Each structure stands twice: as structure tokens, then as C-alpha cells.
Amino acid sequence: MKVEVNGLDIELPEGSTVMDAIERSGAVYHRESVIGLVEDISKTEVKTDKYVIETNSGKLKIRLRSSEFAEYWRENHEQYVGKQVIWQTKNALAFGHTSTDFRPRQSPQNYRRWDVFFGLSGFEGDKTDLVFSTSDHTGTYGEPEDGIFARLIGGRNTLQHLKVDDTINAITPVFESGKESISKPIKPDAVLEGGERIVTYIGFDLGEEAYDSVEYALAALEGDTAMVTNTTNAFTQLGGIRDMIIEPENTHTRRRGVVTVRNKGVNTGELYIYKDAHLSIGSHNIIGRVVHGIELADIAEIGQSITVKTEPERVMMLGLTQIEAEKRLEERGIKQVRRGLEDDSAIVVIQEPINTPTILDEKKLSTTGARSDEIVKVELYYEQAPMTVQYFKFICGLLDKPIGKMRAFYTNRELGITLFKPKVALFKRAISRENTPNGEVTAFEIGVTNMSRKNLGMIGVRDRNDTMHGPTGEEFSSTNIIGRIVEGFEVLKKSKTDQIIYLQVINRPKV
Numbered sequence: 001m002k003v004e005v006n007g008l009d010i011e012l013p014e015g016s017t018v019m020d021a022i023e024r025s026g027a028v029y030h031r032e033s034v035i036g037l038v039e040d041i042s043k044t045e046v047k048t049d050k051y052v053i054e055t056n057s058g059k060l061k062i063r064l065r066s067s068e069f070a071e072y073w074r075e076n077h078e079q080y081v082g083k084q085v086i087w088q089t090k091n092a093l094a095f096g097h098t099s100t101d102f103r104p105r106q107s108p109q110n111y112r113r114w115d116v117f118f119g120l121s122g123f124e125g126d127k128t129d130l131v132f133s134t135s136d137h138t139g140t141y142g143e144p145e146d147g148i149f150a151r152l153i154g155g156r157n158t159l160q161h162l163k164v165d166d167t168i169n170a171i172t173p174v175f176e177s178g179k180e181s182i183s184k185p186i187k188p189d190a191v192l193e194g195g196e197r198i199v200t201y202i203g204f205d206l207g208e209e210a211y212d213s214v215e216y217a218l219a220a221l222e223g224d225t226a227m228v229t230n231t232t233n234a235f236t237q238l239g240g241i242r243d244m245i246i247e248p249e250n251t252h253t254r255r256r257g258v259v260t261v262r263n264k265g266v267n268t269g270e271l272y273i274y275k276d277a278h279l280s281i282g283s284h285n286i287i288g289r290v291v292h293g294i295e296l297a298d299i300a301e302i303g304q305s306i307t308v309k310t311e312p313e314r315v316m317m318l319g320l321t322q323i324e325a326e327k328r329l330e331e332r333g334i335k336q337v338r339r340g341l342e343d344d345s346a347i348v349v350i351q352e353p354i355n356t357p358t359i360l361d362e363k364k365l366s367t368t369g370a371r372s373d374e375i376v377k378v379e380l381y382y383e384q385a386p387m388t389v390q391y392f393k394f395i396c397g398l399l400d401k402p403i404g405k406m407r408a409f410y411t412n413r414e415l416g417i418t419l420f421k422p423k424v425a426l427f428k429r430a431i432s433r434e435n436t437p438n439g440e441v442t443a444f445e446i447g448v449t450n451m452s453r454k455n456l457g458m459i460g461v462r463d464r465n466d467t468m469h470g471p472t473g474e475e476f477s478s479t480n481i482i483g484r485i486v487e488g489f490e491v492l493k494k495s496k497t498d499q500i501i502y503l504q505v506i507n508r509p510k511v
Contacts, residue, residue: 001194006201006292012192019188022200029200030225033307036199036295037186050153050174051077057166060132061154061174062116063207069118069149072100077171080130085166087121087129091137093159094119095168096129104142112136116150117143132159151250153207156361183295201307202273203292204259210250213261213285215355216241217271218314219400226271226308228300234276236297238306240269243394243427250286257294260284273297315356315365317348319402319504322369329365340368347372349403349502375403375502376488378446381481382509385435388448388480392459395422396503404503406459408495416443416463418495419472424457431457437476440467444485444492447471453478461485463493 001012005025012021022029029035049070053060064070076098083095092111104120111117111133120142121127131141132152152159186198204221206214220226220240230237246263254260260272264283273290275298290297296306315334317325322336323344329336340346346369359365380389396404409421424431433450441447441462447470449458460472470479485492486506495501 004197027200030307033305036183038183038197048173052172054170058158062150064150091135094129094131097127099126100128102144108138108140114152117148199293204310205291206288211357213287225305235272238271244269257290259288315359322346335364337366380483385482388482408499420459446483447479
């Protein structure tokens with residue numbers, strides 16, 4: 001009999017189960033995740049918001065924003081076919097001219113890199129240009145009010161190599177189809193009858209419009225599964241990384257299949273898959289859209305996990321050796337530039353840039369190496385001090401990265417103490433008492449001063465046992481013990497004020 005798994009037709013013997021079909025197809029799937037049985041699919045044409053602009057030097061791909069000028073572009077984009085690059089600066093490039101009745105603004109405006117807008121040369125409507133911003137800058141282009149109508153999402157390398165007289169040869173809308181489906185969950189051991197259509201994962205195309213939010217989402221989804229934390233008729237909500245700081249960016253109209261990250265409020269960091277259209281809202285950053293398996297968002301319930309697949313995959317080399325990083329980067333066509341300790345066995349402790357879309361744009365990544373014994377290995381007490389552990393990981397950058405760091409604030413070798421004084425105000429929750437010591441603190445345990453003292457949030461380690469004071473020098477009642485050093489003792493013993501200490505957590509919380 002024949003069944004379909006994620007769009008792939010496969011043949012199975014009679015009596016086969018859903019899991020047999022998944023294994024035969026090699027489908028992306030994590031056990032215990034929800035599986036969808038699609039019973040009916042009809043296609044409906046949707047208005048495209050993507051266009052490919054073909055030049056003699058390569059292709060550019062743009063995505064429209066929600067604005068009146070986006071509608072103007074839909075109806076009039078063919079006017080720019082045959083137009084040439086008529087001017088170019090370090091900040092922008094323009095194709096033109098066409099004639100419009102747009103009203104120009106003569107005051108300077110702020111532009112982000114990759115913004116696409118209409119500019120009026122000489123503030124004249126019959127010299128309306130198609131302008132691409134190539135940097136974050138302030139400029140005066142005669143752009144009409146709210147004239148930024150699109151974002152460049154592909155061909156950024158092409159744009160940077162265009163020159164005067166390069167020409168637009170064609171502009172093509174990227175037509176898409178929306179899917180309306182009737183689906184229901186199905187269990188892995190369910191016996192198939194033949195003809196079923198099965199969906200095992202949600203595929204996300206994480207666009208390049210909100211670089212920081214996209215990087216955050218790639219980190220949140222790096223385990224290839226996501227937990228459903230809420231469902232409504234409007235959206236399915238997925239768990240994110242708690243306490244991360246998300247800045248507003250790309251807050252435009254949400255349609256069915258759009259994926260957002262909440263940037264403020266109680267659910268900051270949660271991901272949302274929209275089931276129907278909604279107006280833009282400042283608290284949600286659009287990071288991409290569902291390109292496969294939205295049926296799972298329709299049927300998943302609170303507490304269930306969903307298998308996810310992202311495009312692109314995250315580029316994260318921290319914690320790997322230099323040679324491991326080199327091999328992985330080569331597979332993705334990215335050039336590695338080694339810094340610091342360049343030996344093959346050196347551990348990558350810094351990568352620049354950190355942001356996946358930027359790395360894929362530039363096709364180059366700097367990896368700074370350090371000796372393995374220069375990295376402090378930490379075991380955290382997740383169950384005993386969950387809130388303070390969360391604070392520690394937040395401060396060290398370990399919520400979304402495998403290697404973190406702290407700068408030593410004070411060291412005293414006679415006392416065997418190393419203190420770190422972070423910017424506690426960045427962490428928006430209280431550090432209450434939890435897991436305070438009783439009797440003795442063991443050498444190399446990590447302590448945090450709780451809210452009972454003015455040095456709230458101070459982090460400390462001592463290289464000897466103590467029956468009087470915690471690792472930050474405070475009384476036991478003011479000290480939360482959150483973990484211990486298991487490797488890298490010499491790094492702490494020899495540390496100096498202002499030295500950067502690299503950290504790696506070796507254990508995970510129990511599920």
C-alpha cells in the first residue's frame with residue numbers, strides 16, 4: 001500500500017503502522033512529538049509578498065512590508081525593468097528613474113541596512129528611484145512618508161557588487177499557495193489502511209529581516225523540538241528561553257503561517273505560529289513563516305512537543321575544537337578565520353559574528369581558540385536553586401550559548417576568593433533565598449549573594465572550605481549555592497582582576 005509522509009510517497013506492506021512509515025521514509029521526527037494525519041487539502045492562491053529582481057550581475061530578492069507603497073509596487077514594479085543603477089554611495093544604491101506623484105520629504109531620515117524604498121532625486125516626482133540601503137545610516141533621499149516598502153532578504157552579496165549602469169532585466173513575483181487542511185492527531189502505533197497523508201514536523205523558513213530575533217529563535221529551537229505552551233484560535237504558542245532580552249524589530253502584519261517572537265510582557269521570548277491574519281503589533285517580532293506542517297500547529301495541544309526543522313540551521317561553533325569548526329563551516333561554504341590559539345585542538349570560545357544570518361551573508365567566521373584547561377567546567381544545581389541558576393546562566397551568556405564568560409571583579413589569593421560583579425539590573429526577577437548552606441561550604445562551590453544584602457547578585461568562588469562565610473564573603477543566610485567547579489581549578493586560583501573567565505556547563509536539568 002502507498003502512504004505519504006511529509007510529501008514523500010512510500011510503499012509499505014499491509015498492516016504497517018505510522019511509525020513504520022516514518023522510519024521507512026527517513027522523516028524528520030522526534031519520538032513523543034505530535035504527528036498529524038491530513039485528511040483533506042485544498043489550495044488557495046495567496047497574495048505574494050516576495051519578488052525576485054534579476055540584474056545582469058545576479059538576483060535580488062525582496063519581501064514587501066505592509067504599506068501603501070507595497071501595493072504601488074505590486075501594480076507598477078514592471079516600470080523598473082530595464083532601469084539602470086544611476087547612482088551609488090557607500091550607504092545606498094538606486095535604480096531609476098520612473099515618474100510618480102509621490103510627495104517628497106526634504107528632511108533626513110533613518111535607514112536600516114537592506115531597507116528598500118522609493119527616493120525622489122532632486123525632490124521631483126518624475127525622478128522616482130528604487131533605492132536600496134546598504135548600511136545603517138541617516139540620509140535625505142526625498143523618500144515619501146512611510147516610503148520604506150520592502151526588505152532585501154536575498155542576494156545581498158549581489159547588491160554589494162552592483163555598479164553604475166548595471167541593469168534590471170526582469171522582476172518576477174514569487175507566487176505561493178496557502179493550504180487549507182482538515183487534520184487530526186494520530187498515534188505512532190496506529191495501523192495504516194493506505195492513502196494516508198502524514199505530517200511529522202513543522203518547517204520554519206526564518207527570514208533574514210530580524211537578525212537578532214532570528215538568532216534567538218535558532219537558539220530556542222536548536223534541540224529540534226518545541227513545547228506547546230498555549231493554543232488559541234489565533235495562534236499556537238511555543239516555549240522559548242526565559243529571561244532573554246528581545247529588542248523590537250520587524251513588527252509588521254501577521255498572516256497565517258507567520259512566526260513571531262514576543263519582545264515584551266509576561267511571555268517575552270515565546271514563539272507564536274499564527275493560524276490567521278492579524279494586524280501588526282509592537283510586542284511581536286516577525287522572524288519567518290511556516291513552509292511545512294502548519295497542520296501540526298492546528299492540532300497540537302498544551303504540553304505536547306512538536307518536531308521542528310529550521311532553515312537556515314544555526315551556525316554555532318562555540319565549544320567545538322578549531323578543526324571541528326573548520327569541517328562544519330566548510331560543509332556550509334563558510335570560510336574560517338582562526339584567532340587566539342589556532343591549534344586544531346584549541347576550543348572555540350569566541351565566534352565573530354555571533355549572528356547566523358550575518359555569517360551566512362558574509363560567508364566568513366572568525367573563531368578564537370583557547371586551551372581546554374583554560375575553560376572552567378561547571379556543574380549546576382538545577383533542582384536545589386533553579387531561580388539563581390537561571391540568573392547565573394543569564395549573566396554568563398549561557399542561556400543561548402554553550403560557552404559563557406565573566407569578568408573577574410576582585411581577586412584575593414590569600415583568601416582564595418574570586419568575585420564577579422555583574423549588572424544585576426538586567427535580570428528582571430528577584431533573587432530570593434534558595435539552597436543556602438548549612439555548616440560548611442565546600443571549596444570551589446559557586447555562590448550568589450541573594451536579595452538580603454546590598455551586594456545582591458555578586459557571584460563568587462573560593463578555593464577552600466569555609467564554615468563561616470559563603471563564596472561571596474557573605475553570611476550563609478545571604479548566600480545561594482548554585483553549583484560547583486569540576487574542572488579548571490587552576491584558572492580560578494591564578495585569576496586576576498579584570499580577567500575574562502570562560503565557562504562551560506557540563507550537566508543539564510532533569511526532564
